[in-house]
Amino acid sequence: MANPTDLSYTDEHEWLRVDGDIAVVGITAYAAEKLGDIVYVELPKVGSTITAGAVVGEIESTKSVGELFAPVSGEILEANDAVVASPELVNNDPFGAGWLVKVRVTSTGTLLTADEYNALIGE
Amino acid sequence: MTEGEFLQSAYRQIRELLSDSSASAPRFSPLHGVHVELGASFTDFAGWEMPVRYSSDLAEHHAVREAAGIFDISHMAEISVSGPDAVAYLNYAVAADVSKLAIGQAKYSLLLNEAGGIIDDLIVYRLGDEHFLVVANAGNRFNVVPPLQSRTAGFRAVVVDQSDETALIAVQGPRALEILENTVGLTLAEAAAHRPQSSLTDLKYYWSLPATFLGNPVLIGRTGYTGEDGFELYIDVAAAAALWSALSEAGQSRGLVPAGLACRDTLRLEAGMPLYGHELDLTTRPDQAGLGRAVAFAKDGDFVGRAALEAPLPASAPVLVGLVGEGKRAARAEYEVYSGDTKVGIVTSGALSPTLGYPVAMAFVDASLSAEGTILDVDIRGSRHPYTVTALPFYSRKKN
Numbered sequence: 001m002a003n004p005t006d007l008s009y010t011d012e013h014e015w016l017r018v019d020g021d022i023a024v025v026g027i028t029a030y031a032a033e034k035l036g037d038i039v040y041v042e043l044p045k046v047g048s049t050i051t052a053g054a055v056v057g058e059i060e061s062t063k064s065v066g067e068l069f070a071p072v073s074g075e076i077l078e079a080n081d082a083v084v085a086s087p088e089l090v091n092n093d094p095f096g097a098g099w100l101v102k103v104r105v106t107s108t109g110t111l112l113t114a115d116e117y118n119a120l121i122g123e
Numbered sequence: 124m125t126e127g128e129f130l131q132s133a134y135r136q137i138r139e140l141l142s143d144s145s146a147s148a149p150r151f152s153p154l155h156g157v158h159v160e161l162g163a164s165f166t167d168f169a170g171w172e173m174p175v176r177y178s179s180d181l182a183e184h185h186a187v188r189e190a191a192g193i194f195d196i197s198h199m200a201e202i203s204v205s206g207p208d209a210v211a212y213l214n215y216a217v218a219a220d221v222s223k224l225a226i227g228q229a230k231y232s233l234l235l236n237e238a239g240g241i242i243d244d245l246i247v248y249r250l251g252d253e254h255f256l257v258v259a260n261a262g263n264r265f266n267v268v269p270p271l272q273s274r275t276a277g278f279r280a281v282v283v284d285q286s287d288e289t290a291l292i293a294v295q296g297p298r299a300l301e302i303l304e305n306t307v308g309l310t311l312a313e314a315a316a317h318r319p320q321s322s323l324t325d326l327k328y329y330w331s332l333p334a335t336f337l338g339n340p341v342l343i344g345r346t347g348y349t350g351e352d353g354f355e356l357y358i359d360v361a362a363a364a365a366l367w368s369a370l371s372e373a374g375q376s377r378g379l380v381p382a383g384l385a386c387r388d389t390l391r392l393e394a395g396m397p398l399y400g401h402e403l404d405l406t407t408r409p410d411q412a413g414l415g416r417a418v419a420f421a422k423d424g425d426f427v428g429r430a431a432l433e434a435p436l437p438a439s440a441p442v443l444v445g446l447v448g449e450g451k452r453a454a455r456a457e458y459e460v461y462s463g464d465t466k467v468g469i470v471t472s473g474a475l476s477p478t479l480g481y482p483v484a485m486a487f488v489d490a491s492l493s494a495e496g497t498i499l500d501v502d503i504r505g506s507r508h509p510y511t512v513t514a515l516p517f518y519s520r521k522k523n
Contacts, residue, residue, distance in 0.1 A: 033164075036385060037181040039475045040451040058504075060453065062180045062474055063385050065504070087451075091179075 001029035004095055009117035012069040015095060016111065023072055023108075026099040027059065027090065030121050036061040038087040043068075043079040043101055050076060052109035057100070059090065068100065071109060078102040152197040153290045153360035157367055161381050168384055169262030171198040176383040184386040184477040187349050188520075190378025191296030193370055194387060198261035201289040201357065202271060205254045205281055212280035213255060215426050216271060217245065218409065220419035224249040227318050229329045229344055233409055233417050234259070234267055235428030240405040241412070243267050244397065246346060248331055256342070256357075258291075260399045274427065290363030294370055295353030295390075297520075298377045300324065303354055305373040308337045309366070323354075336366050348387060350394025351520055389474050392483060395445060395516030401456060401471045402443055402485055410436050411487070412443045413515065441468055441487040445517060446499065446510040448482035451475055454501040454510060460486050461500040461507060467492055470501060476517060483517045484510065 007015045013031035017024040032038065040060040050056045050070040057068035079101050083089045090098040112120065149172040152158070158165070163174035174195065176183060186192050204213060213221045219232035226249055234242040243263040248256040259267040264286055271282045294302055303309065303323055311322070312333040320326045323343070331344040339362040347353040358366050371379065388398070397403050402412055409418050409432070418432055448454060453475045460468035473484030484501070492499060495514055500507040 036176060037179050039181075040453070060451075060475070062184075062389055062477065063175075065455070 001094070003028060003030075003114045003117055003123075005114040007095070007114065008111040009114065009120075010069070010071045010109065010111060011120060012071070013121075014069065014071045016071055018105070021074075021105050022077070023074075023103045023105050024099050025071055025101050025103060026094055027066075027068070028117070028121075029094045030123075031066070032091050032094045032098070035059060035066050036063050038090045041083050041087045041090065041100070043084060044070075044076050046076050046079055048076050050074060050103065052107065059087075070103075071111070072103055072105045073107045073109075074103040074105040076101055077104055150198070152195050153363045154195045154197060154292075154367055157364055158195065158381075163381070163383060166384060169198060169260070171261055173198055174381070174383040176385045177381045180383070180385040180389070181477050183380055183382040184389050186378060186380040187296045187351055187382055187386065187390055188478055189297070190380075191294060191298040191302055191353075191374055192349075192380055192382030192386070193367065193374065194293040194295065194382050195291075195367070196293055196355070196387075197290040197360070197363065199291050200259040200261060200264035200267065200284070200286040201291070202257040202259065202268060203254070203281075203283045203285050204257055204271070205251075205283075206279045207253055208278040208280045209253045209255055211424070212275055212278035213247065213257075214422055214424060215278070216274040217247065217257075218418045218426065218428065219247060220422035221247055221249065221255065222422065225319070226251060227320075227331050229331055229346060231329070231417055233414065234270065235409070235418075235426075235432070236270075236405065237427060237431060239408045239428040239431035241399075241403045241407055241409060242270060242405065244399055244403055244414075244417075246344070248342070248344060250342070263399060270427075288360055290358050290360045290366075291355060292358070292363065292367055292370065293347055293349075293353060293355045294374070294379070295347045295349040295382075296351050296379075298374075298379070299351070299353040302370060302374045302377055302379055303343070305377075306336075306369050307372070308369050309341065310335055312340070336362060336369070339366075341366070348394075348396055349390040350396070350516060350518055351390075386477075388472075389477055392472050392474055392485070393476050393478055393516065393518035395485070395518075397443075397485075398472060408432060408436060408440070411440050438490060440490065442490045442493045443471070444486055444488055444493050445513040445515040446470070446473075446484040446486050446501065447513045447517065448484070448501065448508055448510045450482070450508070452503050452508060453482040454484040454486075454503060454508070458504075459502045460488055460510075461502060462489075462492055467499065478518055482510075485515070488512075 166175035468488030
């Protein structure tokens with residue numbers, strides 16, 4: 001699956017759709033495929049404050065456990081309850097219905113463009 | 124140094140280099156090209172580059188439970204044992220009593236060391252009066268073959284490692300029988316007609332029949348590592364790809380999917396089957412791992428490990444149990460098990476069971492806490508979750 005060019009990325013395989021100071025965050029199709037079938041997602045609580053680079057959640061597949069790193073600092077505005085209920089959404093639609101959290105951003109870490117992310121994963 | 128000694132020493136060095144799988148390039152299955160064509164993702168398994176999944180672990184898992192899956196397990200080690208003393212030799216070298224096996228019958232067994240520790244778990248097939256096939260784990264091939272060879276001392280028995288010439292394909296699932304019966308080119312050998320069970324339909328679990336595929340000998344065992352009905356087919360590496368494609372063609376209209384090592388692991392876990400390196404190792408006695416029945420104390424004569432295992436299991440030795448949890452967070456290998464604040468064990472394998480929908484695990488725990496119904500806590504990355512001790516297996520197929 002091609003990485004959309006209108007998104008920003010991190011080297012921890014997350015994507016961000018930034019609109020003003022609001023960012024929607026998910027994991028990339030590449031990350032979802034590497035994890036395998038996702039069976040459990042734990043997301044930070046709405047209202048909690050996250051710090052860029054810190055572990056804020058977990059994504060488990062049948063075979064392994066992946067940590068969710070905060071790609072930005074800020075406050076969690078929404079967590080996607082649909083992926084908690086149906087973790088397979090992350091595999092099926094990683095850049096859409098499989099989004100994870102919406103954040104009010106206070107500061108961002110280092111973000112990559114789609115081209116830079118493609119280079120990182122060798123595509 | 125004579126020329127002979129020099130050659131011997133050079134040969135030994137080459138052999139050591141070849142046997143050190145960690146230092147060498149990955150090994151490829153004779154079916155590697157087939158997997159690449161099918162779009163498999165690969166993983167390193169015991170030095171082999173093997174398919175971990177083709178599409179989805181869960182879809183492959185469910186296909187095996189509901190229809191069928193085809194697995195490449197050519198990385199397994201096949202070792203031939205033959206000679207006039209083959210029975211007496213094997214009865215000394217491994218834990219099972221092979222003298223009781225009829226021709227075609229197979230037995231789950233263990234290769235033990237003198238201390239009663241497990242070098243590997245094995246399947247032993249009796250192929251003839253004086254001929255057996257021993258199947259060992261890929262990762263243990265070079266730990267199994269040397270003791271099997273050295274234990275022949277004093278016996279007229281010959282041990283030959285045939286792993287490099289032998290491919291192994293498993294077809295597992297409720298539709299496996301139908302798929303084999305409809306595989307073009309696969310027919311039972313004439314010798315099968317003289318066996319007590321002379322057809323695949325009649326073939327019982329842990330029995331085998333000789334067959335041919337386009338002129339190549341095939342050994343078909345009704346064995347597996349998934350908890351479903353199914354077969355394992357041993358064939359020369361040169362004919363493996365053709366057999367895979369004939370089986371796949373027969374399976375196409377019957378729900379057969381290629382299945383990787385990821386689902387093989389969740390399938391065997393649900394079926395409560397041990398995996399060497401997780402539930403079994405050199406420091407584990409069979410009776411700790413629930414495999415006391417695999418040690419034939421009643422057989423005549425000595426066998427390696429007998430003296431050590433005749434001593435009772437110390438009360439302090441942890442024992443293997445099944446654990447069942449709630450929710451979706453899986454206890455995984457190496458997570459710690461607690462009773463109150465006391466660490467009482469360690470998880471050896473665990474996953475969210477795809478078939479059952481809740482977490483299942485196997486763990487070694489203090490024997491005093493191994494009774495069914497005992498509630499223990501597993502530390503899952505910093506938080507404690509209750510798990511209940513449960514009889515194995517977690518899943519049993521419905522038998523017809």
